[in-house]
Amino acid sequence: MGKKKEIDDRFKKFGTKSFTLTSKVNDFIDYLEKEKVMGTKCKDCNINFFPPRADCASCLKSDLEWFDATNDTGELVTFSKMKYGPIGFEKDLPYTIALVDFGDYKIFGRIGKNIADKDIQIGMKMKVKVNKLDNDRINYIFEKI
């Protein structure tokens, strides 16, 4: 029997519960650990993808590079404060899910718990930021500017 092959299952630490273990864009997780929320940009077409893609549907090539979304400013499209979650998310409740529009791309995620409900307004300017969770897990959240 040969040596057991290491599986690059970095994606399993994304968010509260991830069914995805391995992916073509595993480096997304390494960047999160370096405080960067990265999407991919097609070098030929100049199209930004978030979440990151490994293949461009416009030129059909796979020549993409990473860009840092934490530099960009977006606007809150909509949100909802969840009182019930799927199994595995009990400890997080309540949490507020949201969609933020950065122009070239939109990001679906959570609003930081430090923002009071009354301060959440559709259209408000927001940035995306890395957020460390318990048990060495990691995600990103939206913060007010």
Added chain:
Amino acid sequence: MRKVAIAEACMTRFGKHEKTSLELFTEIGLTTINRAGLYPRDIQALFLGNCLGGFGEGQAHMAPFVHSAMGLPMSSPAMRFECACATATVAIRNAALLVGAGVYDIVLAGGVEKTTNLSTSLATRTFAMASHAQYETPVGITFPGVFAMAAHMYADKYNIPLIELKKHMAEVAVKNHYYGSKNLKAHFQKEITVNDVLSGIMVADPLQLLDCCPFSDGASAVLITTEEKAKKITKKPIYIAGMGQASAGGLYVQQDITKAMARKTASKQAYLEAGIKPSDIDVCELHDCFTIAEIIAIEALGFFKAGKGYDAATKRHTYIGGKVAINTSGGLKAKGHPIGATGAAQVTEIVEQLRDEAGKRQVEGAKIGFVDTMGGDFGTVCNIILTA
């Protein structure tokens, strides 16, 4: 393309069942064949919709087992369809396409689901599996959450105070429970009030418990055939006048979740093929998984202008006798939502309406009906226009 007809359509009672999915669909499939005066040997293909069989009952690959339990011929293939909540409508559309193309003459299509055997939090997770697993699931997305976001966005976009929008949303639940109370097959056959809705527990702000459809068990089957054969089977064949289906990706690639562009695209195909316009529709079964979902749908389907559909139930425009009768079965909201069966049950309601067999909830003189089913977080929309 040949003209395609529905010769028969049946559904089980929706609610809680002790039977397996396999047994539920077999029972309703055989009922449908029997009512049409046919035999299992006459069925040339089985298109079976099912979503959760794998993790709910440990039963993937359900179709061939149903096929054998129904005694269908070995040469008649059976296969499963899955498009989240739009599953059965997609199965029916594909059956109609193949009958239209001349590949088959008689196909049994429909679906089945069992969800009440799962705990609420497990059911919530399994339903949420129809979202993007890599990027939406780890955030803790749920379908109430998606439609709650649509409600916040709708209120903001059209400048309607949320508290006012919520009252009109509650009126959608009141209407659909009212019709559910007249449907012996409905999961909920009890009328409710606006106050009942507004005093329920909060699920995903601003959606409260009675803004949401229930988890249900049930099955429904539809017999799709040619015009010629349908006329031999029944005195009241119902014709498929137009169909459409469209797809979209995750929430983050969608243009506007208050408009559901996949629905606009699918319904445009259906209207074009049928050569009719929204104002011609007498009765419509649409995807009211949440109260706000009905408001969004009546606008995207062209019954009301964008931003003007929110008070349609309050003004009784969507009741029988109003502008267009919406969800006379009670909708997903009251009739129930066994996801893989839902679309076939919507078709069943329209067939009953166009045959003047809907009893206490009959739309007088209904000639043209519309079916709208939406899967996942606006990822699939399938529409079918039926005529008497």
